[in-house]
Amino acid sequence: MNWTEDASKFLDMWVQGQKSLAESQEKFFANFGDQIGKSSSPQADPLGLAPDAEILTETGRKVAEVWRSFLAFCGTLSEVLPAGGQADDEARTALGKLMDPARLIGAGMSDLDKTIRRLTETPELADLGEFERKFMKTSSAWVELRRCSGEYQGVVMGAWITAMQRLMTKLKEKAEQGESVESWRQLTDIWLGIANDALVETHRSKQFLEAQSNLLRAGTQYRLREREITEIVCEAKSIPTRTEIDDLHRTVHELRRELRELKQTWSDILALAGDGDADKEKKSSKKRRSAGKAAAKGTRARTKRNTAKSARA
């Protein structure tokens, strides 16, 4: 088999995979948008809290558009690929995996997306019908999270398209200059170098930074909305809520800080009074440091008062 046949076979396989993925994503967004549209009629949602079905469908359309442009581009690849050479199936399969954006998106580039999704994943709360208002807000936050996730992945896909275009250009140039690729590893290294540069450039772009910032905001917003619902249940069942526990932690933290300051002040007083350590050198050193500290302190009101006492002592 020559290089063109190899590449065509690989690309066919790849394009089919991406096509299925693109179609399923578009369907998901469209169906979800329809469902949201039906459930958010003025009667069902008088406060207008349901997510905008049009926005959702539009997101799906944009994501699919990016995929389609990528697939169209892939269809032209065989025209630029030169003929000649041979390769083994095992190496080709390995390279195929390394060049598969769907696989890469799942494995690396969308780490942030995955992390946020994992951090926000909790048991479903669909049975809380009586808390409809807050539930709708939570649903809306979830849809926003999915929308931002779709946009984020669209930007990431743009980076892979750029990388693939650059790879093809590079290979074409090499062929025109009479250069050849001597091994699958060499080809892999060329591809990875190009992909790395394209990804780094994308990560620094305004578009990417905005998309990941929106995704992070949507992820945390969803988590907070979900907490509101959970807390209603907790309160009804006399279970401590997250907010109450946070308050408790704040109180403990403040008490701990106060205790530390008091202990320090007491220690300074003892050192300055010449009490405590038996070892003379240590005592003298501690006394000097306590005096220095006493002179240096003095910002918080409580500390101020205690330090003044210690200085007097």
Added chain:
Amino acid sequence: MESLMNILPQDALNEVSDMQAKLAEGIRLMGEIREQDVQIGTTQKEAVLQQDKVVLYRYTPPEKPRDMVPVLMTYALVGRFTMVDLQEDRSLVRNLLSRGIEVYILDWGNPSRADRFLTMEDYVEGYIAEAVDFICDSHGVDRINIMGICEGGVLATCYTALNPNFVENLILTVTPIDFHADKEDSSVYHGFINLWTRSLAPKDVDQLIEAFGILPGDLMGSVFSMMTPIRSLTKYNLGLLDVIDNEKKLLNFLRMEKWLADRPHHAGEAAKQWLKDLYQDNKLINNEFELAGKKVDLGRIRMPVLNVYASDDHIIPPSCSRALAKRVGTNDYTELELPGGHIGVFVSGKSQGRLGGGIVDWLEERK
């Protein structure tokens, strides 16, 4: 058009055959590796002080230490201190101990949501101040040497500026001081964290901490991965394949992975100060950063300062560290540039001895 792929059947066969041999050897080695082979942070140490979750360790010197002022190391809150003692032949701690220096280190522990309200004041005027006090008492000295690493360097800088009378010498390694100086660095591979943090709105940072109570270690891990996307993506196939048949390299790889996997969360309120006051508003270099109501005035750092930076540091660009030169209140300011990246300075084979040796030589000159 000329033929591009010039892979002869025999070459392709050899390539596959080599790969299979590598894998076979790798599988054999993996089967023989035990948990103890990939231990990190193995230098003997003793817990000498515990404050909440924070532990002060004293490393056990191999022989009687010289008459030198002890060193307290403060590591970043976003990573684990074991990086300074990754393995026997790649250990800054061992390099210092072998030259007769007494070394202490603060282990910040694993902050959870319960530690949300810990601030940088608590770290600087609480944990570090207590540790300094303890070491001074133990050694009967008035001042000690402080060595900060990355974010730990910022904590050390703040402590020193607020308490200059208790610090003999300040040593900073890969420490950001001017958080906007990445703009002077033209490399697209440097300073992504600076850019990423500035892209967040301050209220997004607040919302993040409100939602999680901490800055999740996983999230920071994802952001770190974005700086070297392909390396992060291929390290478990190509990266591992490169070292899998070499026992020493494989163990180094696994120990580094072990360190990377142990990424603690960052206490919530301290994270807000770190991201908003420092990364976004750049208050430290402008003497506007406040802790416990006091401004951190870098001009109060009047003792000798050694500032170590990595020439290819993609996390803390050299310009962010070197900005300290113009702000400290001492003429005894030294910079030490080392080759390599942010972590490589501490763990690479090339840097071994250069960092530890450089620090000890510098301290000896000021004894």
